[in-house]
Amino acid sequence: MPISLSFTEGSVSKEVAQEAASRVTKLFLELHSLYGNAVMGPGVTNQVTFIPKEFSLSNGQPFVGAWVEAKVPRFALSTPELKKDFLSQSVDIIEGLANGSINRSDIHGNAVYAEDGAWILGGEAMTNEEILAAVSKG
Numbered sequence: 001m002p003i004s005l006s007f008t009e010g011s012v013s014k015e016v017a018q019e020a021a022s023r024v025t026k027l028f029l030e031l032h033s034l035y036g037n038a039v040m041g042p043g044v045t046n047q048v049t050f051i052p053k054e055f056s057l058s059n060g061q062p063f064v065g066a067w068v069e070a071k072v073p074r075f076a077l078s079t080p081e082l083k084k085d086f087l088s089q090s091v092d093i094i095e096g097l098a099n100g101s102i103n104r105s106d107i108h109g110n111a112v113y114a115e116d117g118a119w120i121l122g123g124e125a126m127t128n129e130e131i132l133a134a135v136s137k138g
Contacts, residue, residue: 006049006067008056011101021046023093039138043121066094068109073128077111
């Protein structure tokens with residue numbers, strides 16, 4: 001389940017971006033009571049991207065920002081409370097680590113739900129039911 005973090009180039013260091021990805025992953029797993037799960041832990045992956053300043057736009061104009069996007073199955077982030085907690089706490093993490101280089105109002109995010117069966121976890125194509133069965137053993 002990929003969680004993508006993107007930052008305007010120069011807004012944070014690579015180390016800060018990596019730490020943000022680590023903390024956001026831990027948050028996601030903890031919110032689902034899966035931190036330490038042998039199946040789900042390795043299945044939550046990250047891509048961290050740095051966007052050139054001239055292509056980091058708000059209202060069509062360059063700005064300094066950050067984004068978090070989680071691609072998840074329907075059973076993850078399944079309640080309004082989980083969605084809000086994940087996204088708001090992700091903003092807290094990024095804002096805190098950015099140490100003033102990114103305004104809170106310039107941190108954006110969303111969750112995207114994948115179709116059932118549209119997963120590869122541990123190198124295997126899986127349905128939601130298969131993922132849940134594997135996670136329950138982990």
